[in-house]
Amino acid sequence: MKNWEKIVRHAGFRYLEHSNKKFFHDKPYTALTSFAIDDVLALSVSKENAMPAVRLWVHPDTIVLGIPDARLPYIEEGVHFLNSQGYSVVVRNSGGLAVALDEGVLNISLVLPDVKHISIHDCYDAMVGLIRYLLRDLTDEIEAYEIVGSYCPGDYDLSIGGRKFAGISQRRVKDGAAIQIYLDVEGKGQERAEMIRDFYSISRKGEETKFTYPEVDPRTMASLSELLESPLSVEEMKYRVLSALQKLSEKIVEDDFSADELESFERRYEQMIKRNEQIAGMQDNLD
Template sequence: MTLLNTIFDHSTLYIFEQSVSTADILSPFAYTDVLTTQASSDQQPFLHFWENDHTVILGMKDTRMPYLADGLKALTSHGYHYVARNSGGLAVVADAGVVNISLIIPVPEDQKISIPEAYNLMWEIIKQAFADFPVTIDAKEISDSYCPGEYDLSINGRKFAGIAQRRIRQGIAVMIYLSINGPQAERGKLIRQFYQEGLKDQFGQNGYPPVRPDSMANLSDLLDSHLTVKEVKDRVKEVFRTTFDSQFKDATFDQYIHEKNLEAALAKNSEKMIRRNADIIQIGVETP
């Protein structure tokens, strides 16, 4: 992480913690784009923790399934809401016991941070956060998990986290979801059913994963430790405190948006998310 010491070392790191309600389901994605743009203009890093419950976050590829209405009906029949995000990947579950973390970093004009370097930064942070456990955290694709990717994080071949990233100008948002506790097997079954209903006889084909629920597990189970979401957030913060000597500044989005006069930018990005989700919301309304 030597390259990134110039970004974090002795810098003030804004930390936002958000509990997302159903009425506010689009907000984490709008906030991410606002903060990523702001990171570019102000050379300011941010750390955003957010949690949701009973929500499936879809990738854009999911919204192109041939029997999407049937897939969405499978989600709502189990009491889940859904939202299409503005970054790559496929469906993941945002649930109690799952935490999403966005690390938003500026790229100095005289430097370049490659896509693998950004992924490796998040992987290294997670490894350091749990360095006191005698396990190896691997980064490799778990192809039969939900939302498989090259930077799936796993222990003994079972995935507990996935990483994605989004770039706007000179800002990078590196995003990870971590399954910490709760009914992970049921989450896997839910996403498997979503694809079975949405793809029918094409299940497991055309880049959609043949989800096997046992391919994933909670980090608590893999570490044989009763971890809480708060403990995981504290461990991640401690990495920044000890590795980069970062100074933390806790803030609410409302305070920060007002302080930086970003109301118009937030409204613009919120409207983009509304338009992105208009079609699947309508499908859900029409589905009996």
């Protein structure tokens, strides 16, 4: 495994804080918007001499589904259930399965250039190293391995004491990669897991499926504030991210999207809309 700092450390970073937006250049600021934005950033860092980027984003009460979730036999009923609980539902274009977002969940996108020479696993390891660095004064017990019983299980689940608080996905576009992590910072991780468990129960109804969906055990999940027994907040985590970037780089810029990026965003956003329109029950979430 490469040293995570060798992958993350750069002369400069582009920093985008999108956690309190209601619109992004005339588009409603939803999780659909966020995934389109990350695609554009991955395209941008593919250009010569482009800076890597770090983007922070938060969305209220949203369930983000993976592509396999959209193939559940009773997906429309599952989506209606989530809507009835006050949650919007979107299908993302990166890997993984269903995750829950709300105001207590901070998403971090680390967008790196020149990844043709960096393995997918090394990019995941870089994010793991960054999160350990962000929390180094609070804990040295963060582990990365699959937590069976969690939602969106994977080899890079982050946990403390066997309870998961974060998951990582990765999206590669041209020569750029957006490594995305959701961090359950505040609130009740178990309650989020109960919501996902019920979604799978309603959407599957016990039928046999070609894809193996997780059997969610809410006891396997918790927020960082619960695990650390400390009132850690999303705002504090944002500060920790910015402070880390200041130590890992010489320059931070906060440039808005260029005209070329906005044009690319329009195309990527429409692709996300079309992806979601094709799924039964999703139209109500796009109106």
